[in-house]
Amino acid sequence: MSALQHTVHTLEFIRGNELAIPTCRILKQDGTVYPGAALPDLDRQKALRIYDAMVRTRALDERMLAAQRQGRVSFYMQSTGEEASTVGFAAALNDADMIMAQYREQGALMYRGFSIDEFMNQLFANDLDYGMGRQMPVHYGSAKLHFMTISSPLATQIPQATGYAYGQKISKSGLCTVTVFGEGAASEGDFHAALNMASVLKVPVIFFCRNNGYAISTPSSEQFAADGIAPRALGYGMHTIRIDGNDILAVYGATLQARRIAVEKNQPVLIESMSYRLAAHSSSDDPSGYRSKKEEEKWRSKDPLQRMKKWLLLQGWWSEDQDKKCFEVVRKKMLTAMKVAEQRPAPTLDKLISDVYDLPPPLLQEQLRQLQAHIAQYPQTYPQNTKATDAGKNNTVGIRS
Amino acid sequence: MMKINLLQAVNNAIDIAMAANDKVLCFGEDVGGFGGVFRATTHLQEKYGNERCFNTPLVEQGIIGFANGLAAQGQIPVAEIQFADYIFPAFDQIVNEAAKFRYRSGNLFNVGGLTIRTPYGGGIAGGHYHSQSPEAYFAHTPGLVIVIPRNPYQAKGLLLASIRDPNPVIFFEPKRIYRASVGEVPKGDYELPLSACEVLREGSDISLLAWGAQMEYLEKAADLAEKEGISCEIIDLRTILPWDRATIVNSVKKTGRLLISHEAPLTGGFAAEIAASIQEQCFLSLEAPIARVTGLDTPYPLAFEKAYIPDQFKIFEAIKHSVNY
Numbered sequence: 001m002s003a004l005q006h007t008v009h010t011l012e013f014i015r016g017n018e019l020a021i022p023t024c025r026i027l028k029q030d031g032t033v034y035p036g037a038a039l040p041d042l043d044r045q046k047a048l049r050i051y052d053a054m055v056r057t058r059a060l061d062e063r064m065l066a067a068q069r070q071g072r073v074s075f076y077m078q079s080t081g082e083e084a085s086t087v088g089f090a091a092a093l094n095d096a097d098m099i100m101a102q103y104r105e106q107g108a109l110m111y112r113g114f115s116i117d118e119f120m121n122q123l124f125a126n127d128l129d130y131g132m133g134r135q136m137p138v139h140y141g142s143a144k145l146h147f148m149t150i151s152s153p154l155a156t157q158i159p160q161a162t163g164y165a166y167g168q169k170i171s172k173s174g175l176c177t178v179t180v181f182g183e184g185a186a187s188e189g190d191f192h193a194a195l196n197m198a199s200v201l202k203v204p205v206i207f208f209c210r211n212n213g214y215a216i217s218t219p220s221s222e223q224f225a226a227d228g229i230a231p232r233a234l235g236y237g238m239h240t241i242r243i244d245g246n247d248i249l250a251v252y253g254a255t256l257q258a259r260r261i262a263v264e265k266n267q268p269v270l271i272e273s274m275s276y277r278l279a280a281h282s283s284s285d286d287p288s289g290y291r292s293k294k295e296e297e298k299w300r301s302k303d304p305l306q307r308m309k310k311w312l313l314l315q316g317w318w319s320e321d322q323d324k325k326c327f328e329v330v331r332k333k334m335l336t337a338m339k340v341a342e343q344r345p346a347p348t349l350d351k352l353i354s355d356v357y358d359l360p361p362p363l364l365q366e367q368l369r370q371l372q373a374h375i376a377q378y379p380q381t382y383p384q385n386t387k388a389t390d391a392g393k394n395n396t397v398g399i400r401s
Numbered sequence: 402m403m404k405i406n407l408l409q410a411v412n413n414a415i416d417i418a419m420a421a422n423d424k425v426l427c428f429g430e431d432v433g434g435f436g437g438v439f440r441a442t443t444h445l446q447e448k449y450g451n452e453r454c455f456n457t458p459l460v461e462q463g464i465i466g467f468a469n470g471l472a473a474q475g476q477i478p479v480a481e482i483q484f485a486d487y488i489f490p491a492f493d494q495i496v497n498e499a500a501k502f503r504y505r506s507g508n509l510f511n512v513g514g515l516t517i518r519t520p521y522g523g524g525i526a527g528g529h530y531h532s533q534s535p536e537a538y539f540a541h542t543p544g545l546v547i548v549i550p551r552n553p554y555q556a557k558g559l560l561l562a563s564i565r566d567p568n569p570v571i572f573f574e575p576k577r578i579y580r581a582s583v584g585e586v587p588k589g590d591y592e593l594p595l596s597a598c599e600v601l602r603e604g605s606d607i608s609l610l611a612w613g614a615q616m617e618y619l620e621k622a623a624d625l626a627e628k629e630g631i632s633c634e635i636i637d638l639r640t641i642l643p644w645d646r647a648t649i650v651n652s653v654k655k656t657g658r659l660l661i662s663h664e665a666p667l668t669g670g671f672a673a674e675i676a677a678s679i680q681e682q683c684f685l686s687l688e689a690p691i692a693r694v695t696g697l698d699t700p701y702p703l704a705f706e707k708a709y710i711p712d713q714f715k716i717f718e719a720i721k722h723s724v725n726y
Contacts, residue, residue: 098474132507141506148473149506153497159463160498163470163478170426170452170476177470189490193463200458355504356543358513358567361596361643364543 021230023274025244026253029302031310033249040253044317050091050248051312053111054083054305056330060106060119061279063334064137068283072342073123075137079104081246081278082212084304087111088251089178089208089271093259098164098177100148100157103138104210104277105180112145116333120341127344132351155181155188158207162198162268165205169266176204176262178255183272184215186229198268199236206258207233207270210245212277217290233270245275246304249311276302349375349384405586408579410553411441411518414560415479417590419449422477424514425564426453429464429481438483439520439579465491465517469498472512472569479564485521485573486530492538499569500544513567518560521549522614522664523701524577524710532701534613534665539571540642540674546570546595547641549613553584558593559639566595575614582617596640598648604634607658607723610649610675612638615662615711622716631724641671649675650682657688658723662711667695689726692719 026037033039042050061078068076079086086107090099099108106119118130122140125133130141131149141149148164151157161179168175185191186209198205209229213220220228233240239261243250251273258269276299280287287296312318353360353368360368375382405413419425427442433456436443446454457464461482468480482488488495495517503511523532539545546568550556556574563570575582601616602623611619616637623633634652638644653659659679661672676691694711702709 100470130507130509131505134507135505139505141509143509149510151498151501151505153493156466156494156498159466159494160470160473162463163467163472164474165470166467167471167474167476171474189460189462190466190494193458193460193466196458196460197463197467201455355508357546357643358503358511363643363646 016226019231019234020227021240021242023242023244024250024254025247026249027247027307027311029307029310031307031314033311038253040249040256042249042252044315046091047312047315047317050087050111050252051308051318052326053087053107054308055326056116057083057087057107057110058305059327059330059334060110060116063331063338064123065279065283067338072338073137076123076283077104077138077281078279079106081299081304082210082275083107084248084251084308085210085245085273085275086180088248089180089255089273092252092255093178094175096146097175097259098146098148098161098168100161100164100177100179101150102154102157102181102185102210103150103152104182106138106140108180109140109142109145109147112142112147114140114142114145114147116337117341118142120337121344124341124344125346126341127347128341129347132355133347134351154185155190157181158185158190158194159197161205161207162194162201162203165198165203165262166201169202169204174263176206176259178206178208180208180210182215183209183211183213183220183229184218184223186232187223195233195236195238195268195270199238202266203268204262204266205268206255206262207268208255209270209272210275211272212245212275214277214281214291216281216285217287219291228272230270230272238268238270240270240272242272242274245273246302246307248304248308275304402585403588404583405553406580407550407553407556407575407582408439408441410557410586411560411574412443412445413586414557414564415442415445416448418477418479418561418564419445419453421590423453424475425477425479426471427479427481428455428457430457430459430483432456432481437481439576441518441574442481461487461490462494465494465499468515468517469494469502469512472514473502473510475514477514477516477564479516479518482517482519484531485519485535486533488517488519488535495539495545495569495571496542500542502569504544511567512569515569516560516564517569517571519571519573520576520579521573522575522577523706524614526703526706527701528703529700532706534573534663534696536573536641537665537669537671540671544569545642547573548595548639549573549575549641550639551575551613551616551637552578552582553586555593555637555639557586558591559595561590562592562595565592573613577614578617593639596643596645598645599637599639600634600648600652601637602633602635604632604656606632606656607660607720608634608636608649608652608656609660609662609716609720610636610638611662612641615664618711618713618716619662621713622720625713625717626720629721631720633720644675646678646682649679653679653683654686657686659687660692660694660716660719660723662694662716664696664711666698667693668698670695689723692723694719
C-alpha cells in the first residue's frame, strides 16, 4: 500500500501512546484456564516433554550458579522465571526449524534434547566442548539440533535469522527460523534492520522477544518510551502479538500460530513474551543495587513452573510425588555430569589455530610453532593436559544483556 | 578472449558463478532491476530472477547480517556494499560475526560462502565518503579473506575464486579504474589463486609492492626508474589477508630493497605490517629502510585529491631515495 494512498486535509497527529497492545493470558496461576480462552492443542506426551525440559533447565541453572559460587566454573547465566518462554516457543516448532538465540535460551536447547553432558562440556570448556573451549560458558551450539552457536554481541543474530529464513524459503524446505532476544537488544540497529528486511523480502522468520524487564540493571522504562516491543512490528507491516511469557499455554499457542503464518504465508511475525528475569543478569551481577526484594517476590509468585505443574495436576497427567522425584533425579544427574565434565582435560593446543579459516594459513602455523617452542621452554608456566576449568577460574567479567 | 573493462569482468564473474550454482545469490542497495549504481550487477535479475538477484533496503548492517545468515544456511551470498566508505555500519557483522563464525562454533557452523563486494579508493572526486581504502581495518581481523584486483583479468579470476572460497571474503574493487582498465579476459570460467602474490615484472635493484588501483602508479614509476637505469621488480599483493609473505621475502632477498605503496593513510596502513614482517625476515639483506608511499594521515580530501594521491612521481622519488640511500 502506498503511503500516499489516503489523504486528509486536516493536521491530525497520531499520538505515540494511542495504540496499546493487550497481553494474551490463557492459564491462571492456580492452574485453571480463563473461561473462553484460546486453548492450544497440547497432548499429554508433549506437555510432559515441555515440563521435563523446564524442570531440567531450572535444575541446571541452580546447579551451575552454585558451581560458579564455588569457583568451579568461571561464569554462568540463569534463565530462572523465563522457562515457559524459552521452552514453550521451542515446543511449538518443528524440531528442524532453526533457532538463533541470545544467551538465556538454554530451555529451548534442553527441549530439543541437548544432553546434560553436552551442556557441561561447554560450561567447563573441556576437550569435548563442540566449541573447542573457545567461548565463555553458556555459548552453546548444536548443528544436529538446529541451534545456532551463541554469540555475545547483542542482536547480531536477528538479521542473520532473516537471512537464514530467506535461505529456507528459497530452498523450499517448509521450515522457518526463530530468533530470540531481549527487550534491551531490541534497541540495537540490527533488530530494526532485521524486521524491515524480513517484511520487505517476505521471509518465514519469527522474532521472539523475551521482555524480562531488565537489560542488566536498566529497567525497560529506561529502555523505551513506547508500549513495549510488539507495536514496532506494525511499523514494519508484520503480524504481532503480546503474550504472558510465564504462561506456557499462551507461549505455545502463540508460537504455533506464528509458525503457521511464517511457513504458510512467508510472512514474519513478532511475539513479545512478557516475563521477568528472576535471576541476576549473570553470575557477575548483583540485582540488589537496582531493584527491590519486594518486586522480585511479586514475580516469584508467578513462577511459570508452578503454574504449569498445577495445570498438569488438574489434567491428571502429573502428581506431586512424581514432581518431587523428577527434581531429585534431575539434580542428581546434574551433579554427576558436572563432576565428570570438570575432570576432563582442556582442548589440545592445536585447537588454538584451527577453524580461524578452513585451513590454518602458513603464517598462523608459524605462530603456533613459535608458541609451542616457547611453552617447551617454560613447561611449568603453561601447563598442558590439565583440567579445563583451571584456565577461567574466578573470572568475574560480565557480559551485557 | 574478450576485451572488457573491470566492471564488465566483475559482472561476468558473478554471472558465471550464478549460472554454475543455484545457491549463488547477489543483492544489495540498487543491485536488482537497476543493476547497481556502477552497473556491476546489470542484467543479472533478468537472467536469474528476483529471488536470486534483488534490492535490499538501505541498511548495511542488515545486508551483511542477512548475508551471514544466508551463508550459514548453506547459500552462497554475494553481497554488495555500494561504497566501501559505507561498510562501517556492517563492521560488527563482519568483524564479530562473519570472521568468528567458524571458530566460535568449532566449525559446527560457518559463513564461508559469503563474499562482500565493495568499490573502494579515490581518484573520482568523491571527497571524504566516496574515496576511502579501508582494507587495513579488516586486515586486523583473523578469519577474513581480503582480496583486491588490479585489472579485468585479475578481477574475474579472483572474484570467482573468492565466491567459491570456503571462507568469508571482502572483495574490494578499484572503482577509479572500473571503466578505465580494459584488457583481454577469457570468456569461460577460471579462478586465480588467493593468498598468492603475482610478480608482474622481474628486476634486480628494488622490489615494488602494491595492490588494486595503485598498481598502475607502480608500473608508471618503474618505467620512469628504468629510464634512469634502475631495475624494478613489481609485485601485486592481490590478497591482503591471509597474505603471501614468502614471495615478497624471496624478492627482497634478491633486490635488497622494498617499497610499499597504498592509497590509505600511512599510520596503521597494511604497509606497516608488511614492513615489520619483511625486516624480521630479510634484515641482513636490506640495503635501505623499507619505503612507504601512501596517502596522508587525513580524511580523504576533495580539493587536494591530486596532491594526496601517492602517484607515480612520489613513488619514483622514493625509489631514487632508496637506491641512493
